[in-house]
Amino acid sequence: MSNNLPKVSWIGLGIMGSPMSENLIKAGYDVTGYTLEQEKLDRLTAAGGTAARSLAEAVRDADVIITMVPASPQVEAIAYGPDGILENARSGALLIDMSSITPQTSVDLAVAARDKGIRVLDAPVSGGEAGAVEAVLSIMAGGDQADFDEARPLFEALGKTIVRCGPHGSGQTVKAANQLIVAVNIQACAEAVVFLERSGVDLAAALDVLNGGLAGSTVLTRKKGAFLNRDFTPGFRVDLHHKDMGIVTDAARTVGAALPVGAVVAQLVASLRAQGDGGLDHSALLRGVERLSGARV
Numbered sequence: 001m002s003n004n005l006p007k008v009s010w011i012g013l014g015i016m017g018s019p020m021s022e023n024l025i026k027a028g029y030d031v032t033g034y035t036l037e038q039e040k041l042d043r044l045t046a047a048g049g050t051a052a053r054s055l056a057e058a059v060r061d062a063d064v065i066i067t068m069v070p071a072s073p074q075v076e077a078i079a080y081g082p083d084g085i086l087e088n089a090r091s092g093a094l095l096i097d098m099s100s101i102t103p104q105t106s107v108d109l110a111v112a113a114r115d116k117g118i119r120v121l122d123a124p125v126s127g128g129e130a131g132a133v134e135a136v137l138s139i140m141a142g143g144d145q146a147d148f149d150e151a152r153p154l155f156e157a158l159g160k161t162i163v164r165c166g167p168h169g170s171g172q173t174v175k176a177a178n179q180l181i182v183a184v185n186i187q188a189c190a191e192a193v194v195f196l197e198r199s200g201v202d203l204a205a206a207l208d209v210l211n212g213g214l215a216g217s218t219v220l221t222r223k224k225g226a227f228l229n230r231d232f233t234p235g236f237r238v239d240l241h242h243k244d245m246g247i248v249t250d251a252a253r254t255v256g257a258a259l260p261v262g263a264v265v266a267q268l269v270a271s272l273r274a275q276g277d278g279g280l281d282h283s284a285l286l287r288g289v290e291r292l293s294g295a296r297v
Helices: 015-024 038-046 056-058 072-079 103-114 128-134 145-156 171-198 203-211 218-229 238-255 259-276 282-292
Strands: 008-011 030-036 064-067 094-097 119-120 137-142 157-166
Touching: 008 015, 008 056, 015 030, 015 094, 015 128, 030 038, 030 056, 038 203, 056 137, 064 072, 064 145, 072 103, 094 103, 094 145, 094 157, 103 119, 103 171, 119 145, 119 171, 128 137, 137 171, 145 157, 157 171, 171 203, 171 238, 171 259, 171 282, 203 218, 218 282, 238 282, 259 282
Parallel strands: 008 030, 008 064, 064 094, 094 119, 137 157
Antiparallel strands: 119 137
């Protein structure tokens, strides 16, 4: 491995974090990881990374610390306190939070980190598990231009579309808009699937021709197989999209933006979760439409 590359600490090795950290290892980075599940640490070491025994140990010597955890409470839990990142990382380190959290949490973290001499970028991603594995994620960043420029080579090992959207919190705001569009798109596709099937149309043929026209989308391309096969193996769980819809509806209320369709879809996501489907992929919004259409799911 090149000694010229920054030493990376990766915190959070879930559905997204594991393949993303492995892509950095493939790109030649020295990656030390920490997460709560031993089997995920074993996966990291098998890929050529180093497993740390604690969060403090993981971040102590890192030039760049990347966090990928589920939500704001987890980001706050790993960032603050005597065992957290801010107390144990070295001054001058760059902390890149790639979790999807509230914009305000990102702003607060950047302010707190500045007092410790730690620079922060919020850099949430879109593309799901497949995008993480294939290193074609869309990365939307908030923070200082100089820090973004420094992080760009790392981002290029993880994604294809890499954009600084503005100051701290901007990446999270754009991610919230992304999740709004994705949820509404999945819901529309799910309603179309039920309508097409009830009408006796060849569903596979219909989805192919729809995806070739103005109705086509990355959502339909990625989720077509899930709709056809009713395979809702989680690439992005309903539970997490429920969290994200809460973020976007709350942030929109704060700035005075109306989300009439988004609010309805947020309720449909919440309903799906309440019916026990929170652990499924968000394409399982199809199950909600089927229930509303009288099917026993």
